[in-house]
Amino acid sequence: MADHPIILSIANQKGGVGKTTTVVNLAAGLARQGYRVMVLDLDIQANATHILYRPLEEDEPSLAEVLLEDANLDETIFESNSPGVWICPSGETMVRVDLALAGVLGREEALKRALEDSETASTMDFIVIDTSPYLGLLTVNALVASDQVIVPVSCEYLPMLGLKLFLGTIRTIQRRLNSGLNILGYLLTMYDRRERITFDVERTMKNHFKELIFSRPIRINTHHKVSPSRRQTIFQYEPPSGRGVEDYTRLTREVLQRLELPESVESSETPNQTETQPDAPNEAAPKQQEESTVAADVTESPTSDTSTTPETSDTVETSGDSDASNTLETEQAAEASVPSEPAPSQSEPPSTPPVSSPSSPQASSPTNAESNNADSSPAKPDNNTT
DSSP states (O other): OOSSOEEEEEOOSSSSSSHHHHHHHHHHHHHHTTOOEEEEEOOTTOHHHHHHSOOOOTTSOOHHHHHHHOOOGGGGOEEOSSTTEEEEOOOGGGGGHHHHHTTSTTGGGHHHHHHHTOHHHHTOSEEEEEOOSSOSHHHHHHHHHOSEEEEEEESSHHHHHTHHHHHHHHHHHHHHTOTTOEEEEEEEESBOTTSHHHHHHHHHHHHHHGGGBOSSOOBOOTHHHHGGGGTOOHHHHSOTTOHHHHHHHHHHHHHHHHTTOOSOOOOTTHHHHHHHTTHHHHHHHHHHHHHHHHHHHHHHOTHHHHTHHHHHHHHHHHHHHHHHHHHHHHHHHHHHTSTTOHHHHHHSOTTSOTTSOTTSHHHHHHHHHHHHHHHHTTHHHHHHHO
């Protein structure tokens, strides 16, 4: 990373094009890649402050006091509710900054001087500035202090018309106040394929600005309207597979590619994570040892070999039982067809094991019944003849 932070403004003189949404989610996206990011809220509406921090009280210090009263910027920097992101908030006093700066010497460089004197700002990797929706002294201060600017353009007709005036202001600042200011790219927002105007704006922008157009637009998404009410970035509100997460992850990667920076860096939390990583194997080691011991006992134990034998023998016996039961059913059906033998076949309990050896008394009982019947049947004719 460079010796000084990269200062990036998100600016357009037209309101409602997604400046604050891009500031908040791009800052969160950069922080997710391990970069230290600070947001400066120069918007008089203080929307970024409401999302990342909270509304300020009347007596709380804000960025307005830094610009007007030369207050220390470090005293107005707070940790936001998005991990890895800090914020210098804005309040109601920001409304009067434009008029108050008009009579100040060096009014265009007030923010630049405040950043140069800040120790906290020098420790950041990125400083992302949210600007007001007009070309006043606040927006000029942001552009004078910045290294790069991203211009969000919603896929509508009117925002595209205002680009001519805004680009003229940027060229003036590049000539007179900040020769190092560079347009990093134009970002198409509120991209809706269902509307024909979307393709018209996209085609016109690509014809004029060509490779300066970011390759992937920010698609229209109702979650961008709901997440601020929860004071969350899109990364906190949506699941990882969400449309907004996907769009701003790709924007983050493309911004880093255009700046020729690595896609991710080791954050300040990385050493703590690496220190705790060895604990996981140590906790799992006793479990692995127990599992290996149990596996060894099972392998060495003689019962492990015999445990599978009954299963095989049971299978064989089961198949034998099924064949024997089929044979018994056939014999019983044949015996049932004889009129003289219905009672013995019905009186036999179904639970008698027919698979027993032929020598068993249960298997021989039907034969004895037949012999008894055979002995008693010829005795009747003798009585009748007599």
